[in-house]
Amino acid sequence: YxxxxxxxxxxxxxxxxxxxxxxxxxxxxxxxxxxxxxNTFINSPKILEATLATRRNPHLFFAGQITGVEGYIESTATGWLAGINAVRALHNETLLLPPASSALGALCRYVSGVETGNFQPVNITFGLLEPLPDELRKKYRDKRQRHMIQVDRALKDWDDFVAS
Structure with a gap:
């Protein structure tokens, strides 16, 4: 075995x-x-923009575990975004950044902007998603209900992102 x-x-x-x-x-x-x-990973908050382009060279992109995301889905998703943005950069088009309410948007913002002296890789968690407004957090005390509201918001924001 x-x-x-x-x-x-x-x-x-x-x-x-x-x-x-x-x-x-x-x-x-x-x-x-x-x-x-x-895990081998770069100090992404110092090196990367949320679009996964490097701060020094907007035509150089990183994705996957090397950026500080953990997990197959997280790595695949950042590869998808980095690939799309690499093509957009070649065509001088605006780089895409998914909504902060989405898992991918939250991960990209985390790896590019976490303010800690000890950056460490992370899987997606609800804690990385854009927080709910205070009135919703107070109204819905049950964590599952709050998470469902976050999921619904993320899906709506993603649909708007894709449609734009």
Whole structure:
């Protein structure tokens, strides 16, 4: 059997000890242990615009894990946007920036503008989306309801973005 996604900071001996605590694995032979998973990423807030173009060269774009987004969907989405914007840049067209209420727009704004001394990669979360106005947050105390309002707003804003 093989185990996927077992990245950790434990030394090999400690991994063997912990895994042997699992019933049935007391005498297991391990062919390979988990290792630290390191992501290589640029300091996007200093380097990138929200359009994924570099601040110094508007014809150079980055996308995917190297920008500080985590996840297959997030990486694919930034690649889609960077590709479209690269073509638009070649044709001297205005670069696209999805709405801040959308997952892609929120991610692009995060990687290009997060104000922290320790920029770290991130998956999309509701916390990255544009916050709801105070009156809606107070009206809807249930997190699921607030999230549904954020989703509905994002879909409407995305439709408007695509139509423009």
């Amino acid at each position: 093989g185990m996927v996604g077992f990245q950790n900071h434990l030394r090999y001996g400690e991994q063997a000890r912990v895994l042997r605590l699992i019933p049935g694995l007391e005498n297991a032979e391990f062919l390979q242990f988990g290792q630290i998973h390191r």
